[in-house]
Amino acid sequence: MKKNWNDKVYGHVRVSVAGRLTEQFINRCVREEITIWNIQRIDKTTITCCILLKDIKKIKPVLKATDCRIHFIERAGLPFLYKKLMSRSGIISGFILFFLALFFLSNIVWRIDINGADPKLEAEIKAILNKMDVHVGAFEFFLPSTEKIESELSSRLNKVTWLGVSKDGTTYHIDLVQKELPKKDKAPGPRHLVATKKAIIHKIFAEKGQPLVEQDQFVKPGQILISGLIGKESAPAPIAAKGKVIGETWYQSETTIPLQSNVKTYTGKTYTKRQLQLFGWNCPLWGLKKKPFKHYDREVTKKPVHFLFWDLPIAYKRIIYREDDENERKLTESQAIQEAKQASYKKLKSQLPLKSKVVSQNIDKRIIKNGKMKLYMHYIVYENIAKPEAIDPVKVKEQIEKHKKEKKDGG
């Protein structure tokens, strides 16, 4: 006989049956398919037995037929337990309240860790976070995503080289690397200033040192512009040359621009869908259209719900559809030239030192081929071409000696 759990789940009762024909009662029960077990004799006219709760209704005609009386002794199983619990509303409401509180507290920010910032910066970060409502005790559901916090923080802080925001359960981690301000240069050792590239000298200011080139002179890279050796040729004193040498330099560029291109533009119309995700199934709350626009971009924000350490399979989802138009853009030749010019100018500017000046730009050549325009440009730029180069004391000594020798020979 298998022990089945039916009686535990559905509930059963223990009854005593009194009457003259108790054996007949048992036989009848079996015939009517009433589940009956644990039958015990109490005295000549009474037996006790267990009966499934769902069979209780069927027992009345059997009792009548065998002239027996029934008396309930014990109730057992889930339905009775449930009934008992229900009558104690305090326990139930306590349970519900406990889980609600646990659920609520699981979705709250408990800590914000900031690693790698000095106290001042930390306070600053906390202030910015506070403005975004990210603080200890905030309900996580309404907070922006970590990516948003990250971009907001890194755009507001300029003392930071790198910044990462991550979330670990109820804790936000903000790791950052602070910019180290460069220490002031030590007094530089003896040096020359030499040319960095081919150029024609436009202007030369020598603060310290001996200028060796003149205006409008052509220089090659590596050529000494301002010498750090001053004084007599026979006994030169090495110093740190300082100054600015503006040279005229030349650049050539090649830019390609398509005359026809497809451009996506947003029309400004948006459509927002709100959904509740349950076990991977999306239950729409707001916005029922399947495809609101013909052409669109989708932006999905998902807010998962937590319980203790787990992500529940429930999430709130917001999908924003932005309608866009795809337009074909045709450029006339002059427009294309304009654009190509701008693009190549930008590219050039990014390569040049900070205080450079583009003096003139000329179009060398332009070719239109396969719907694309190739533009060859020529630029003249004024830029600082000076670069420090340390003076090797050994070389200087050699030079002096050589000089002396020459003098002797001459003398």
Next chain:
Amino acid sequence: MKKWRDNFKKWFINHSDMPADVIMDLPRITMVGQLHIYIENHKGVISFSNEELRLSMKQGQLQIIGKDFVLKAILPEEILLEGFIQKVQFLEDKRELI
């Protein structure tokens, strides 16, 4: 006619490997020590008390005598009795059959 059929059944049992209780509708009784007795093919309870269980059979009755009997389960054809079993006995008296 009936006798002939019974004879045939006996012959069939002897000459095939079929169990007798299947063909002859006989009770099959299984005991676990003196603790449990499991009876199949019974035809109803005649009397039940702490010391005695009497079952009706196709032919005659089955009487079980012992102490502290509890009918653990009862189904149309099966019965499981628990207790301290001392005696199992077939009674041939047909008059007591109900």
